[in-house]
Amino acid sequence: xxxxxxxxxxxxxxxxxxxxxxxxxxxxxxxxxxxxxxxxxxxxxxxxxxxxxxxxxxxxxxxxxxxxxxxxxxxxxxxxxxxxxxxxxxxxxxxxxxxxxxxxxxxxxxxxx
Amino acid sequence: xxxxxxxxxxxxxxxxxxxxxxxxxxxxxxxxxxxxxxxxxxxxxxxxxxxxxxxxxxxxxxxxxxxxxxxxxxxxxxxxxxxxxxxxxxxxxxxxxxxxxxxxxxxxxxxxxx
Numbered sequence: 001x002x003x004x005x006x007x008x009x010x011x012x013x014x015x016x017x018x019x020x021x022x023x024x025x026x027x028x029x030x031x032x033x034x035x036x037x038x039x040x041x042x043x044x045x046x047x048x049x050x051x052x053x054x055x056x057x058x059x060x061x062x063x064x065x066x067x068x069x070x071x072x073x074x075x076x077x078x079x080x081x082x083x084x085x086x087x088x089x090x091x092x093x094x095x096x097x098x099x100x101x102x103x104x105x106x107x108x109x110x111x112x113x
Numbered sequence: 114x115x116x117x118x119x120x121x122x123x124x125x126x127x128x129x130x131x132x133x134x135x136x137x138x139x140x141x142x143x144x145x146x147x148x149x150x151x152x153x154x155x156x157x158x159x160x161x162x163x164x165x166x167x168x169x170x171x172x173x174x175x176x177x178x179x180x181x182x183x184x185x186x187x188x189x190x191x192x193x194x195x196x197x198x199x200x201x202x203x204x205x206x207x208x209x210x211x212x213x214x215x216x217x218x219x220x221x222x223x224x225x226x227x
Contacts, residue, residue, distance in 0.1 A: 040121075042218050
């Protein structure tokens, strides 16, 4: 079946701009996770959703970052007033339940100039 | 101190040899442990999970867990050039709930030489 998909695959923006990154989880997966991976590092947890609600957003670095999942499927990660330090690969993962294996999407490479 | 530590490598082994990858973690309450493989420019792919002390084997891969020493390892037997990738160790932090957000190490880069 189809895996986790993320769009866009690449996003280049200017400092100060607003960006939205989209994640389509595997159909039927109730849990959805966002991670950020900088070069040479492992993924860093940002937020996870169980259904429509953000069950844990403790990894969001500051209030410029926000994520939604209004219908319990597709999720959007929103970054306001982007900074150069936000440049990274943003990975989305989903699992059938929160206790199950996480399957990662291909990621969105964000570059802030 | 990082929560999950891995040698960054690079680790080079000849084809057919055993590759040994190591990981230590700081949270003694960690409950579940995972090894992900990540090819350059690609997303992480789960290859092994382990939840209790001892060894778990799956094909050419063996995961080993020692909770007393807070140590997890991955052995790859009969290494192939296609195994060349970065291997990420991940643990779940202790939680009273069922949350499974993963804490990753920085990864070990493995190169299998033909």
